[in-house]
Amino acid sequence: MKKIDEDALAEAYNRALALEKAGDFDAAAKAYEEVLKIDPEDHGGAAVRLASMGRGETPPKAPDAYVETLFDQHAESxxxxxxxxxxxxxxxxxxxxxxxxxxxxxxxxxxxxxxxxxxxxxxxxxxxxxxxxxxxxxxxxxxxxxxxxxxxxxxxxxxxxxxxxxxxxxxxxxxxxxxxxxxxxxxxxxxxxxxxxxxxxxxxxxxxxxxxxxxxxxxxxxxxxxxxxxxxxxxxxxxxxxxxxxxxxxxxxxxxxxxxxxxxxxxxxxxx
Incomplete structure (x- = not known):
């Protein structure tokens, strides 16, 4: 497994989120595609975010890495x-x-x-x-x-x-x-x-x-x-x-x- 460039990932993901929030879905989609290139296992759930914006295929399920990360982070609260x-x-x-x-x-x-x-x-x-x-x-x-x-x-x-x-x-x-x-x-x-x-x-x-x-x-x-x-x-x-x-x-x-x-x-x- 190749090591993920965490800084590049965070930068692309934050950019994607900001563009999505601003309603610029085409640019957000490009940024989420960058996220997926850096992190193919998709810990941040870029695939489901793309689908929720009506971009890209609807995946058959949320990525395992994303669900695991989401719940590991929120377990205490x-x-x-x-x-x-x-x-x-x-x-x-x-x-x-x-x-x-x-x-x-x-x-x-x-x-x-x-x-x-x-x-x-x-x-x-x-x-x-x-x-x-x-x-x-x-x-x-x-x-x-x-x-x-x-x-x-x-x-x-x-x-x-x-x-x-x-x-x-x-x-x-x-x-x-x-x-x-x-x-x-x-x-x-x-x-x-x-x-x-x-x-x-x-x-x-x-x-x-x-x-x-x-x-x-x-x-x-x-x-x-x-x-x-x-x-x-x-x-x-x-x-x-x-x-x-x-x-x-x-x-x-x-x-x-x-x-x-x-x-x-x-x-x-x-x-x-």
Missing amino acids: FEDILVEQLNYAVPVMVRQRLQDLKLGPFKRMLDLGCGTGLTGGTLRDMVEDITGIDISENMVEIAHEKDLYETLYVAEVEDFLEDNDDEPFDLVTATDVLPYLGALEPLFFGAAENMVPGGLFIFSSETLPADDGRPYIVGPHQRFLHSESYIRERLADTGFEIIDLSEINVRMQDGQPSPGHLVISQLTRAHD
Whole structure:
């Protein structure tokens, strides 16, 4: 791996951000392309910023290096920002929906993108054994200190699902994971492969406002937005049946609600 020229990278990235802020998207795009040449792994998320400006291809997911860096940097203040400032309450909504629908208790839960343990903590008394996965080592350390999980792994979600050969799970959650993924096939197939038939797969998404035929885009906050029809199709293709799909506000962003969906699906057919 060749060493990154940090000064040149910072200069190009700051220039790109300033141009993007000023609304000069063509010049910003050129600067972000420079950023990608200096740092092909894309720790700064230039690819998703290009896509959010409507420049370049929409990537199938946010770059691993970017997601890892983002969450490693924010691990210490993560819960405060998410819960206090952004009014993020998806884990509580998951618990409420499970109780309303009289679903659970569960034996084995897999918490994908577990972060600091918000979802694991909220569902702890409904599950015997919880495994948490997150790409950010700093996040996993904080989750570990809380003593909520039987097992924790530092891993990229899709890689983990592909390689895992632990016992299957009867509950898989992915709260606030979809905004970092565009194409959902690897996640949905991976979840199905790691579940018992009849198991529940629960996730939140941020919604693409007009269903204009595009499955997903990168929105103005560099987060992926998915169309409801794409989510429904992909679940059906992967052997899931939707038990409950509710419209929610995922978080506040710049004082505006981020509309999304909370989906509870059940694996109804096993894979060959």
